Amino acid sequence: MKIILRKNKDRIHKKDAWKKSAYSFVPYQTHFGELCGFADDIVEAGQGFGMHPHQNMEITTIVFEGKQAHKDNTGSEGTIDKNCVQTMSAGTGIMHSEFNASQTEPFHSYQIWVYPKEKDVLPKHEKYLFNSDDKLNKILLVISPDKRNNTAGINQDAFFSLLELEEGKSLSYFMHLPTNGVYIHTVAGKVLIENNELNTGDAIGIFETEKVYIEATENTHLIFVEVPMTKGVNLL
Template identity: 45%
Template sequence: MKTIFHPAGERGKVDFGWLNSHHSFSFGHWYHPDKVHFGALRVLNDDQVRGGAGFGTHPHDNMEIVSIPLSGALAHKDSTGTDGIINTGDVQIMSAGSGIQHSEYNASKTEAVNFLQVWVYPKLQNITPRYEQKTFDATRRNNQWQIVVSPDEKDGGVWINQDSLFALAQLDGGKSIDYSPRFAGNGVFFFLLEGSAEIGGQHLGQRDAIGVWDAASIAVSATENTRILAIEVPMTGEN
């Protein structure tokens, strides 16, 4: 088993007033030579957007872009014709493919929205752009993994153009569950949303993360009530 620890306090940070964002990997105005990506995982931004503010229309191509609201809601509009709201409990994905334009704004004029935006390099280039969004029952992740992103529709998650899985779990203090990568050679990036846990011999607190690879099974042991996101990706390139 190989691991790389990403303490929350070492994330990049930008504060533009309307946007307060923490970057697990190099992004925008923040660059760290040792934190460019974890395998096919390129971006993990923890964004808080002020009421009434957001990201105006801008382009993407050849990237799988996942948005997970943690509190509040996002108003999304894109060139596929999608125009709607992404609420807490939803998971949204855009396969940018050959090119897409989109905007994301806080759906509230007064309350902040906190959401994760995650970018994964695609398996196939220049596919037709696509959009998908689903609402998930959070009780189905109590002390177990709930798959929310997968290339296999039978898993019930939104579809991704990559041999990648996203899974969420809510663990009671003292509970332990294992994560076994679905695809041979994949690694897993665990991002602790809240609580504390032990993974790969490392203690993690809120917003800490750890990448694990070359492991057939990975134990996640909660030391208090904990919410966690697991992102499984191919280990392409250097970490």
């Protein structure tokens, strides 16, 4: 088992008039396997990102508080809330915008970038809806390459999962593919992962193992991103 700790202080923190962000990676420069972007954004009411392009990237949006309004040049538009995840295959190229759907409250979301397995596919979006209880004290798979259990699809041998683990509870995460690694981010709370303490904003990357032991020392929310490790690890 190989372990890489990524503490909150190791992230790139930025703040402006309408957005507070923390970045775990610099896309196209740093990565954990095929994972190359992990942006933690809090966006003020009515604010957001205007139309901008992406190409040949698998982009996932996970909202933890509030609602995000999404629109793109394929005609797709809608909102994403805390009971929904959205995947976007940018493929040959797509333009899209993302805004806080509320005029009164901020929203908190994660945008996660994974390199594609196949380049230049047709751009598309997919969503997976769930109930909050679905991830209480059990790992909820929300994204998979084969759309198993009606999850959202992704153009990579990657698996995304969510977990809300109550204080004192423990469980193990089992790798979906033996050559993959998993990057686990602490959205909120305090947790022991393979005897490494993680607090809010901390993360841990683990590979060359079949399972990972997790124990919550406080009520904790986690994001799991399991990816192929063919690119190895390169962090700042």
